[in-house]
Amino acid sequence: MSEYYLGHEVSGLTGATDEGHWVMKFAVIGGTGLIGSQVVRNLNEAGHEAVPHSPSTGVDLLTGQGLDAALDGADVVVNLTNSPTFDDASLAFFRTSMDNLVAAAKKAGTGHFVILSIVGVDQVPELDYYRAKTLQEDILKDSGVPYSIVRATQFMEFVDAVLSWTSDETTVRLPGTPIQPIAAADVAAAVSDVSAGKPLNGILEVGGPDVYPLTELGRITLSAKGDTRSVALDETAGMFSAVKGDVLTTKDGARIAATRYLDWLK
Numbered sequence: 001m002s003e004y005y006l007g008h009e010v011s012g013l014t015g016a017t018d019e020g021h022w023v024m025k026f027a028v029i030g031g032t033g034l035i036g037s038q039v040v041r042n043l044n045e046a047g048h049e050a051v052p053h054s055p056s057t058g059v060d061l062l063t064g065q066g067l068d069a070a071l072d073g074a075d076v077v078v079n080l081t082n083s084p085t086f087d088d089a090s091l092a093f094f095r096t097s098m099d100n101l102v103a104a105a106k107k108a109g110t111g112h113f114v115i116l117s118i119v120g121v122d123q124v125p126e127l128d129y130y131r132a133k134t135l136q137e138d139i140l141k142d143s144g145v146p147y148s149i150v151r152a153t154q155f156m157e158f159v160d161a162v163l164s165w166t167s168d169e170t171t172v173r174l175p176g177t178p179i180q181p182i183a184a185a186d187v188a189a190a191v192s193d194v195s196a197g198k199p200l201n202g203i204l205e206v207g208g209p210d211v212y213p214l215t216e217l218g219r220i221t222l223s224a225k226g227d228t229r230s231v232a233l234d235e236t237a238g239m240f241s242a243v244k245g246d247v248l249t250t251k252d253g254a255r256i257a258a259t260r261y262l263d264w265l266k
């Protein structure tokens with residue numbers, strides 16, 4: 001038997017709503033975060049039952065506290081957590097959190113495990129955080145649990161932080177790395193759709209509609225905010241200086257989101 005929800009064939013469903021949709025139960029770990037909170041809202045608005053979990057609700061992936069109860073009865077586990085730091089400690093975060101969550105998912109018989117990763121993540125081994133996210137993907141691929149990996153490009157919400165890392169009072173130094181910014185709401189929509197569908201047992205890339213050299217993205221951003229600092233090209237500045245070529249942009253087959261950076265800035 002197979003059932004359909006919003007065009008996706010799905011399995012292991014929990015029941016039908018009054019409107020005839022099948023209701024699925026989602027445990028969204030990191031469901032209080034930027035992406036997680038929007039995924040919870042999207043899924044609940046679509047008639048599903050999505051519950052957010054995080055340390056603030058008593059669920060901690062690092063200690064395992066509250067995990068079994070969080071996954072009990074969940075058809076799908078969506079992991080939208082993030083490491084508190086981007087340095088080499090992020091490797092331990094993603095290893096421990098994924099080991100604990102995979103073990104709990106196997107125990108609970110979870111039918112679909114979804115994570116959010118980064119386009120080109122395995123192409124920048126010079127960055128600790130990217131190696132940590134690649135490790136997260138590898139643990140999931142090797143887990144034996146049906147899975148989907150959504151890889152997104154850089155969030156529009158993240159651009160200010162990137163500029164702040166290499167700026168002083170007069171100048172923002174940036175490399176010319178091609179960046180394809182995507183709105184967090186568009187990322188959340190893609191994660192929600194994938195989570196409510198059949199496991200891909202593979203990767204879906206999602207990205208914004210435009211690619212900019214990071215220097216141009218910086219100039220556009222400062223100008224929109226009336227910030228009079230200038231942008232200087234510096235191929236050694238900040239974490240994106242480690243990126244070679246266009247590895248952070250989407251390739252054929254990607255889902256391209258509608259929101260443009262210039263409109264989002266307004």
Ligand SMILES: NC(=O)c1ccc[n+]([C@@H]2O[C@H](COP(=O)([O-])OP(=O)(O)OC[C@H]3O[C@@H](n4cnc5c(N)ncnc54)[C@H](OP(=O)(O)O)[C@@H]3O)[C@@H](O)[C@H]2O)c1
Nearest residue numbers: 030032033034035054055056060061062081082117154155
């Ligand atoms: N930024 C980008 O451009 C970009 C691009 C592609 C992919 N991504 C990926 O997107 C994902 C989500 O990012 P985000 O910005 O939405 O993150 P975020 O806003 O920082 O939210 C992180 C979430 O993780 C929870 N969390 C932290 N430690 C936890 C633990 N030990 N156990 C359980 N939950 C824990 C937090 O809970 P509390 O609120 O209780 O602390 C929060 O709900 C990340 O994995 C990131 O790699 C980011």
